[in-house]
Amino acid sequence: MNAAHAEHNLAFPECVRIESKPHLFCPGCGHPEALKALGFAIDELGIQKKVALGVDIGCSLLAWDYFNLDTIETHHGRTIPVMVGMKRANPDALTIAYVGDGGAYAIGSGHLLNAAERDENIMVIVINNAVYAMTGGQEAPTTLPGMIVDTAPCGADEYFIKGPQLVREINPTAFVARGITSRQLELRKLMKDALKFHMEGRGFVFVEVLSPCTLNWKTMDNPHKTFDFLERVLARAYPVGRF
């Protein structure tokens, strides 16, 4: 980030010291905001050398290229058991699975539920953008009732999965929370608390992050619309907080 950027970045003056590179996400995408919060939390805790970051297929896979961390990329929905294996083989490693809502709640839902039930010592971050983003905006388990997406042109049905509530239901002692990319400082604090819980080896850590997909929400030309949908529609259906 150059000095000109830093001048405008009053919330993050420390950015002056940080090298960055252009990212490959769409304009207005929430993934970089979630990754930024995670990156700052990792830096603040000084744990870079201990972290292994697993990224799923979907837009989350682009995350492999932005951190000075060991990363591994696996098939859609399989990042959670891969990180469970990594943790069992390397108990000292801090193991984070970074997954989309399609990966976590559809094709990988069995992995998520079993890891949560067994209270595996891993941290899972699920990016909830209410669609299968990378493959073109198909309906996901998180798509809200009436939401128009490519595979539901008349509006999605009334069922939508509430990940944190589900994990809390099957694991009463896990760290379970939901954040949102539009509240960056809050999200960074949440990531830090989640990482601390994980560093203490206290069991399963689950953080869902509400995150915009401007391409498939068709709001790329209008940040106000993006923000409104994120804060006024998504965050109403999916309450942000600790569970």
Ligand SMILES: Cc1ncc(C[n+]2csc(CCOP(=O)(O)OP(=O)(O)O)c2C)c(N)n1
């Ligand atoms: C086993 C397998 N099934 C299906 C796919 C095709 N696929 C690639 S990305 C993707 C959608 C990802 O959606 P999500 O997990 O919500 O992540 P997002 O792109 O929205 O961040 C799918 C279905 C795949 N790569 N591997």
Ligand SMILES: [Mg+2]
């Ligand atoms: Mg998605």
